[in-house]
Amino acid sequence: MDKSLLSDVPQVAIWIARVVVIFGGLVTTAALMSLAERKVSAWMQYRYGPNRVGPFGLLQPLADGLKFLFKEELIPAGANKLLFRLAPAMAAIPSMMTIAVIPIGTLVIDGDTIPLSIAPGVDLGIMYMLALGGLAVYGAILGGWASNSKYSLMGGLRASAQMISYELSLILSILVAVVLSGSLDLTKIVEAQSHGFWNVFTPFGFVAFVLFTIASFAETNRHPFDFAECEPELVGGFHTEYSAMRFALFFLGEYCAMTVMACLNVTLFLGGPSLPFLENTPWWLGIPVFLLKAAFFLFLFIWVRWTLPRFRFDQLMRLGWKVALPIALANLLVAGAWVAFTTKGG
Amino acid sequence: MYFDYLNVLVFASVGLVFVFANLLIASVLRPKRLTDEGLDTYECGEETIGSAWVQFDIRYYTVALVYVVFAVEIAFLFPWALVLKDAMANTGAAAGLGIGYFALAEGFAFVAILFLGLVYVWCKGDLDWVLAYEGQRYQPKFADSRLERVSTVRDIEAEIEARAKAAKAPAPEPSAT
Amino acid sequence: MTNILFYVLAIVALLGAAGVVLAKSPMGSVVSLLGTFFALAVIYLLAGFQFLAGAQILVYAGAILVLFLFVIMLLNLGAMGSKFELSFAPLQSTRARIAGCIALALALVGLVAAQRASFAAVPERDASAPAIDSMEGLALELFGRYSLPFQATSLLLLVTMVGVIALAKRQRSGDEPAKGEERP
Numbered sequence: 001m002d003k004s005l006l007s008d009v010p011q012v013a014i015w016i017a018r019v020v021v022i023f024g025g026l027v028t029t030a031a032l033m034s035l036a037e038r039k040v041s042a043w044m045q046y047r048y049g050p051n052r053v054g055p056f057g058l059l060q061p062l063a064d065g066l067k068f069l070f071k072e073e074l075i076p077a078g079a080n081k082l083l084f085r086l087a088p089a090m091a092a093i094p095s096m097m098t099i100a101v102i103p104i105g106t107l108v109i110d111g112d113t114i115p116l117s118i119a120p121g122v123d124l125g126i127m128y129m130l131a132l133g134g135l136a137v138y139g140a141i142l143g144g145w146a147s148n149s150k151y152s153l154m155g156g157l158r159a160s161a162q163m164i165s166y167e168l169s170l171i172l173s174i175l176v177a178v179v180l181s182g183s184l185d186l187t188k189i190v191e192a193q194s195h196g197f198w199n200v201f202t203p204f205g206f207v208a209f210v211l212f213t214i215a216s217f218a219e220t221n222r223h224p225f226d227f228a229e230c231e232p233e234l235v236g237g238f239h240t241e242y243s244a245m246r247f248a249l250f251f252l253g254e255y256c257a258m259t260v261m262a263c264l265n266v267t268l269f270l271g272g273p274s275l276p277f278l279e280n281t282p283w284w285l286g287i288p289v290f291l292l293k294a295a296f297f298l299f300l301f302i303w304v305r306w307t308l309p310r311f312r313f314d315q316l317m318r319l320g321w322k323v324a325l326p327i328a329l330a331n332l333l334v335a336g337a338w339v340a341f342t343t344k345g346g
Numbered sequence: 347m348y349f350d351y352l353n354v355l356v357f358a359s360v361g362l363v364f365v366f367a368n369l370l371i372a373s374v375l376r377p378k379r380l381t382d383e384g385l386d387t388y389e390c391g392e393e394t395i396g397s398a399w400v401q402f403d404i405r406y407y408t409v410a411l412v413y414v415v416f417a418v419e420i421a422f423l424f425p426w427a428l429v430l431k432d433a434m435a436n437t438g439a440a441a442g443l444g445i446g447y448f449a450l451a452e453g454f455a456f457v458a459i460l461f462l463g464l465v466y467v468w469c470k471g472d473l474d475w476v477l478a479y480e481g482q483r484y485q486p487k488f489a490d491s492r493l494e495r496v497s498t499v500r501d502i503e504a505e506i507e508a509r510a511k512a513a514k515a516p517a518p519e520p521s522a523t
Numbered sequence: 524m525t526n527i528l529f530y531v532l533a534i535v536a537l538l539g540a541a542g543v544v545l546a547k548s549p550m551g552s553v554v555s556l557l558g559t560f561f562a563l564a565v566i567y568l569l570a571g572f573q574f575l576a577g578a579q580i581l582v583y584a585g586a587i588l589v590l591f592l593f594v595i596m597l598l599n600l601g602a603m604g605s606k607f608e609l610s611f612a613p614l615q616s617t618r619a620r621i622a623g624c625i626a627l628a629l630a631l632v633g634l635v636a637a638q639r640a641s642f643a644a645v646p647e648r649d650a651s652a653p654a655i656d657s658m659e660g661l662a663l664e665l666f667g668r669y670s671l672p673f674q675a676t677s678l679l680l681l682v683t684m685v686g687v688i689a690l691a692k693r694q695r696s697g698d699e700p701a702k703g704e705e706r707p
Contacts (some may be wrong), residue, residue, distance in 0.1 A: 015353075023360055069372045077385040078397065083550060089365050096361040100354045118357045119350040127577035128354070129422055134585035141592055145550065149387045150398045156357045158595075161406050164413040164589060171420050177425040180432030184424065184658065199678060240388055245372035249365060314475035317409070318576070321473040325416075325464065329457055331422070336430055343434040351568060399596075407597050408591045409693050415684045417586035421578045422676065425578065425662030431667070432659065449666040459677040463684035469689055 022118055026099050030255035031061035033298060048088035064248075071229035071244040076147060079241065083146035088242065088249035090138020094132045095257040102127035102263045103187045105273035108174065115187070116287060125186040126178065129264070130171055133219075139164045139253060140221075144238035155237025158227040158313065166218035166225075169211050176335045177268040182335035190272035194318045195279055198271040204335040209269040211328050213300075216261040218320065220254060223305035227313055262297035266290060320345035408472050419460050426453045530571055536562035547610040549595045553588060560584040574658050 035050065035057065043051025050057035075084055107114045144156015145239050159323035178184055181192035185330045186211055218225040226313035229237030236242075237264050267270060270293055273286030281289065313317070385396040426449070435448040467473055535558060542555025560583045569574040616619070663675050 019357060020361060023357070023364070027364070048495070069375050070377075072377050072379060072384075074380075074384045076387045078387055078394075079546070079549065083554065086554070089362075089369075091360050093358070097358050100357045119353040121350040121381055122354065124573050124577050125572070127581065131580035131585060134581060137585070137589060142550075142554070145592075145596070147387075147398075148398045149391065149394075153398045153402070158404055159404060160589060160592075161409050165409060167585075168413065168416050168420065172423075175420075175423055178424075178427040179430055182428065184428050190702070197533070205438070234391070235388065246367055249368070256487075279573050282366060289371075315477045317473065321412075321464075322468065326461075329461060329464075332427075333454060333457055336427075336450060336453055339431055339448065340434050343431055343446075348626070364582065402596050403690065404597060407593045410586075410688045411668075412684065413690065414582075414586045414590050415687075416584050417682050419677070419680055422673070424577075424666075425658060425665055427573070429662035429666070431658055434661070444664070445667050452666055452670055455674060456677045459681050460684075461675075463681045466685055468550055468600050471690055516555045 001244075007185055015104055018114075018116065019118060022099060022104070022116070023096075024308065025117070026096060026256055026259060027252070030252055031261045033063070033258065034064065034251065035060050036298070037305075038304050040299070042305045052118045062335070068245050072245040073246065074241075076149065076150070076241050077131075078148040080146040080148065083142050084241075085141030087139050087146055088246040088253070089139075090142060091136055092249045092253035092256065094135040094139075095253045095260065098129045098133050098260045098264065100261070101129055102188050102267055103190055103272060104263070104289050106283050107287075108283045117136050117187070120187050122185065123260070124184050126174055126184050126189075129260075130167075133257070133260070134163075134167060136253065136257060139250070140238050143250070147238070147241035149241050151235045151240045152238050155227075155234045155240065156235075157230060158210070159221055159238055160258070162218055162225060162227055162316060162320075165317060166324070167214040167319065169209040169324040169328040170215035170219055172325075172332050173208035173211040173215065173265075174268060175332055179332065179335045179339050181206065182339075189269055190274070193210075193271040194272065194274045194281070196271075196277045198274075198276060200269040202335075203275075204331050204338065205269060207327065207331045209265070211270065211324055211331070212265060213297075214319075214324065215306065216265060217301070219303075219318070220257045220261055222254075222258065222301055224308040224311050224317055226310065227316065243297070258298060258301050262294045262301070263290075265297055266293040403470075407473065412467055412472070415463065416460070422456065423453070428457070478514070525569055529566060532562045532566050535559075542609075545609045545611065545614075550592075553591055553595065557584055557588055559586065574661055608652070611664070634639075 017226075021178040036059075039049040039057070041047075050060040053059040053063045075081060101122050102117060103120055104116040108118060116275055119125075140163070141156045141160035143153075144152040144159070147153070177189055180199055180202070181189045183189060185193070193199055200209045217223070221227075221229070227234075227237075231237070234240070241248060274281040275285065275289060387398070430449060430453070433449045537555075539559030539562065543559070546552045546555055560579060564576040564579040567573075567579060588678045640663070648703045
């Protein structure tokens, strides 16, 4: 009897391996991003950047992590202790959970197809993601409020106002991809693009892609929208009072959110693990292609940070409500009309 | 499907364990030398005056209100986006219902009505962050939507050149008187 | 398995609800409410209503609760405790007791009505049509049979938006502001 290589391996083992790979990959990416941020900025400013710990400073994130473990933690005397302790976890966990529905690609081992994704079959994949991702706002606002410090409160308020303002454009641009493929399941959205015709190649897909990229910068509190931690005026924003491991958790959350946003952008508009203009992408190319595309967006986050100056808060609100939101609404309707008039009905 | 949600739940608990394990290890390892100075609220070295829990600006509240309305709208747009293609093609779940253009028109009407709301808020000036009183009513303070012109390197070079030329030019003759 | 999960979640939801009432600081109430919403969403998921679960978190936990937070901060409720404390004072006032009894009575009426409705004759459905608990089924009902209520919802949302802006931004009567003065 012809037996598959994998039939002897219990399903649970495959499942555990998948969780370990994806979770480990996410946390490692987040750690490497903290290094990449400093390396790339050094490169752009003609400096060396961290280069002492390990070859090319590659072990720097590990050293940072150890240092965070051994640092004293201060909780201001006037703070609300429970919420102060809870807020970093509320910022980090939703960001980490959202990676679960992203299809990174498939492994084909001896005829068996294993999707590299925690939960590939969630019908409402995108809705689940947006719902959980939206909860990250509590980390900022509760952390800022619980600190009982003026800087923190201002930072938390600004961060939350900004996140909710741009969430609308973010969701509306995602819905364009949903209209085009007729599914909320990320696996099916990737499948619809797998024949080489990515969503970004259509005019409204392109507009949605640009809007999504802008909104993802605002959602993750990155430059040029980083009002939450605008150093010259707010010291450190909502994590001014945080130190040691809890401070690190805020950063872990931010870098995980960036990674997920990059992956989501690739999945929705750039065909996920497929190559452009090719009828079929071989499976072994899928995962590297996906990772390369995501890496580009992660680089873009850093590139923009060291290139553009920060907006003013009223400019941010104007861009979000008066420019991005009307364009996103109109764009969704245009995409809907296009789908309606090109779909051959019975 | 349930299995997938279970996956998510287990994945979430992995994240939870990771976060709290880190916090636990840190709480065992880190020193605890609490001093009054360390527990002060950070205010750039100044003594803290009063609590930070004060009344804050109403503008944040307005933004949140408008956001809630739009969030509800978007929750309704999810089913619309999902089903539109099927409804037009008369396939899948929508087979035999023939509601294609009807669904499309409904989506348009829904968005158009809410767009009126956005226009109202816009006209009322609640989307402008800074408003100044200009007699009779408040006007956006930064009416110009573009950034003010920033000097470029070329501008600065031109100015330096002009200054150098001005310095080289002979000083005007002091008047005889 | 599902049953155990349901009971755990139900207990979490009830504890959260109790926390909303009993927490001393309004912030504590908000966090408790967040827990309740979350547990309810997972219960909806267990019952097979995926869209309802998603909307519960997206709209209630993600939007409405943020609004509550802003309202609490706007109202400036003064110094709030630095700890999460419970206060049983609300349970001791007569007014609160009456309100609680009314709420309980309403909940019971709802429960009985739901019980009756589930035994009432279910209207004939096309067996091949997707059930309303799937997202597609829900969407098709929304754009088919319930299209008018759907449009009415959008009008309701419009009225809400106009209403809240009109109420939130009422010009304070009194002195006219100085020219160039920024709006508070």
